[in-house]
Amino acid sequence: MLETEELSKQFKGKIAVEGVNLHLERGESVGLLGPNGAGKSTTISMISSLIKPTSGDVLLDGKNVIKDPGKIRRVLGVVPQEIALYEELTAYENLKFFGRIYGLRGKALEKNIEEVFELVGLTDRQKDIVKTYSGGMKRRINIAAALLHEPEVLIMDEPTVGIDPQSRSHILEMVRELNLKKGMTVLYTSHYMEEVERLCDRVYIMDHGRIISSGTKDELKSILSSEETIMIDLDRPYPDLYNDLKQHDGILQTMETETGLKLIVPKGSRLLGELFQIADRHQAKVVNVHVQTPTLEDVFLHLTGRKLRD
């Protein structure tokens, strides 16, 4: 129902987004994944008619909506990346206002406000001034404000940044529910791989303003079907060992983790023995070794040679 065609944006000649093609079917939950500065927010801003693309189109049900954004604005609910609320007002007053600007009035407005408060689990705090809320609660109201007019498509830009695991879990649960029970189409932006794995049917991976890969979770993982991941935990960092492994022909990708090293190697390669020998040579103490099937995080590493999060 919603798609973009060769969407591009330059800021003063600097390319932020280039040739992005996305499509969302009704009722789908789609993830847009990418590291900082990949162009996720810029893409979303163009879809939601906040900024005009340098070139390319946004289509809603096959109709171009860039010239006449009125149509898409009613259909979309947009959750901005930063908390955008009137902090000196109560949560209730905020929601009432955001409902009103979508044309809701009277009983319908009250009913929706009540429902949305229930959904985000803040019914008993609704008369409190937003300033007094915790970060996680503000995030939930930030989402609630985009749900009042019961949008057909919900676009969320990293809605869980900087909050506690509990609030985060609540939010993910809530979005899943909206998608499954209410059939809301969801475009979910994140640089947390596990959120997207949990929430989305299909994923676009973005880097440096371009879509570098896309597909269902399984399709993406099958990119790595011929590969496996070896996690090596060490008692401390060994830079020489890391450099040595990086130059090893049999290893596709090497990177440092918090506890040691992560290697991507061709499936079935019998490297473990050799690895221990190399570690010995550097007098490195191996605490733990674990071989696993790839995650989306590994897909990203494979595609870009970089970690998703810095």
Add this chain to the structure above:
Amino acid sequence: MISIFLLQWQRFRREPLLVLSFFGLTIFFVFFLAGSANTNQITVQTYLEDDVSQSSADEWLTVLNQSETFRFELTEEEDARSAVMNGEASLALQLRNDNYRILVTVDDQNYQLVNGYVQQVFQEELRLAEVESSLESVEIRDTIAQELEEPVLTVTSDTIAGDDNGFLYDARLHTLFGMTLFFSVYTMMFSLTNVAEEKRLGTWDRLIVSPLRKWEVYLGHLLYCFLIGFLQILTIFLFFEYVFQFNIGANFGAILLIIACYAFAIVSVGMLLIGLVRTTQQLQAVIPIVATAMAMIGGAFWPVEIVSNEIMIILSKAMPIFYGMEALKGVAYLDQGILEISEPLAIMFLFGVFSMGIGINLMERRAS
């Protein structure tokens, strides 16, 4: 549009301190500056010797009260005496037929001033009376008055205060108009920072991606700022008119129209500023500079007439506050009607239209 407008009032209700402080500051400054202009007048309690008739006393008082410096008030002898005794007044004046006495406790500066003045008035009057009786002509006063009005030779002396020569100036009204217009600039422009604030906080983006049209968002904000400025000026005028007996002129419709045009011009200049600066902090720094400079150059603090520098005079014509002051003074001093002040009104309006156009344009260009 209404939603945006109402929202601003809601936010104002939660954090009214800034606006209310400008309101309070205006009243404070007008009260003390204009109040002190008032106390320059020396009040002299005046009582009569028993054989002085009420009508001749009234005549004397009328003549004496022609001075701006003194105010002679008729009281009972007892009251006047006890006032002097108790130190409430430093002196009192007793009127006699063709003569006077001054009751003093100390020989202070006021005594010198009052005595000098009263003496001069009595001597002049007595001399006139003498001439009158010797010529046996009652018209002599009129003739002299006529001669004075059409003198053979005019000597004009310009002084800084220029109270009686040069231009019209009423210290109290000038303070009221100047201070009120000056502080209302703060109220309106600081209220406008809501727009810049919304852009910083991101709520602006929420409004833009909603079905609201952009002009509705702007109009809601502008209407709020306009109205809060309008109401502030109006309330302060009414307050001083009715509580402190300031005489701001009989033409209330004209006053309302002036306030409206002025508030529109200032809100527009505010939009221009938002269009020119990059951040809310810059805006908050620029507002006091603009407000003060505009008030100084535009003649809100002191009359433009006392400025002799050509450049400053030309600059004053570029300040909307100048036209606000001109129009208000026209109505208050000269009883001018809407037609006579249509020029300053039109200039303020056009000023507003241009600043608004440029301001919104700049802002939109930055956004894209």
